[in-house]
Amino acid sequence: MPQSHIMPGFRPALGFTLLYLTLIVLIPLSALLLKSLNLSLEQFWGILTNKRVIASFQVSFGAALIAAAVAAALGFVIAWTLVRYPFPGKKIFDALIDLPFALPTAVAGIVLATIYEPKGWVGKWVIEATGVQIAFKPLGIVFALIFIGLPFVVRTVEPVLQEFDLAMEEAAASLGASRWQAFVKVIFPNILPATITGFALAFARGVGEYGSVIFIAGNMPYISEVVPLLIITKLEQYDYAGATAIGLTMLVISFLLLLLINSLQWWVRRRSGQL
CATH class of the missing domain: 1.20.5 (Single alpha-helices involved in coiled-coils or other helix-helix interfaces)
Structure with a gap:
């Protein structure tokens, strides 16, 4: 049988x-x-082509993409440091990485706004040194989303680095490869799919983030207003049709971007021989 x-x-x-x-x-x-x-097609299109709606989409997706890219780079370095190097206080530092997971997003937003506002500890120093204001500007949104998205990258890349076979690195060194060549040719191609996954998770979280953003963004229409806040505004005005139209469009765009990222991840895995 x-x-x-x-x-x-x-x-x-x-x-x-x-x-x-x-x-x-x-x-x-x-x-x-x-x-x-x-909604009719004309009404739906009228909602989406509103200048305020377009500006909020640009802020949300632009900030999320930039923050996810920065989080991917920083998260890779942090994960590498935690896996490869022993140092005092390593366990405490490792535990702090997960703090954004446990911290309520509203609390995170208040803390970030307090630190980066023009009179805050860091914000005041940055303005004096560079003249750049972080809080209540689109840059503040990017900082908040990096804070939220960084743990996703670290916790995605870290297990892959821990399971990486050091014999491959030693073989590359025995064949005359420098440390940089071994990293670029051997290590990085094996870690890249996990890094892309972390980027996708950070981006997905950043696009829909609300609590940690509204306190540091300034929420100025056409400048620093994010799509989730605009949806909340529509709901408070009992414009349910407008809110659902914006939400559906945001869902479709997010799905297409994540599909593109996952396709890129699949291509990288296939090219590196992991499939």
Whole structure:
């Protein structure tokens, strides 16, 4: 009798997964789509082409992309340091990385606004040194999103670095490769997919971030107003159709960007021989 390749418990597990996706993901998204269908194409397009809406999209996605890129670079360095180098207080430093996960986003926003405001500890010094204001400007949004997104990169890259086979690095050195050549040719291609994953997670979190942003952004229309705040404003004005139209558009753009990032990750894995 031929053996089944389906592991025991596959059907109940699949059923539970589909039930979860239906109740938690598909039904809410379907409700968002159905609510948007109450608008005509002309009304929908009119909402999206509003100058204030366009400006908020530019702020949200621009800040999220910049913050995710910075978080990916810094997170890689931090993960490398935690894995490769012993130093005093390493466990405490490692625990602090997860602080943004546990800290309420509103508290994080208040703390960041207090530190980076023009009269704050850091903000005052930055203005005196460079003349650049961080808080209540789009730059403040980027700083807040870096703070929120950094742990995603570190915790994604760190396990991959821990599992990396040092024999590959030693083999490259034995063949005459310098440390930099070994890093570029051997280590980095194996770590790049995890770094891209961390970037995608940080970006996804940053696009929809609200609590940590509103206190440091200044929330000025056309300058530092993010899409989640604009949606909240629409809901407070009982403009449910406008809020759902903006939310649906944000969802579609986010999905397409994440699909592009995941496709890039798949291409990198395939090229590096990990698939």
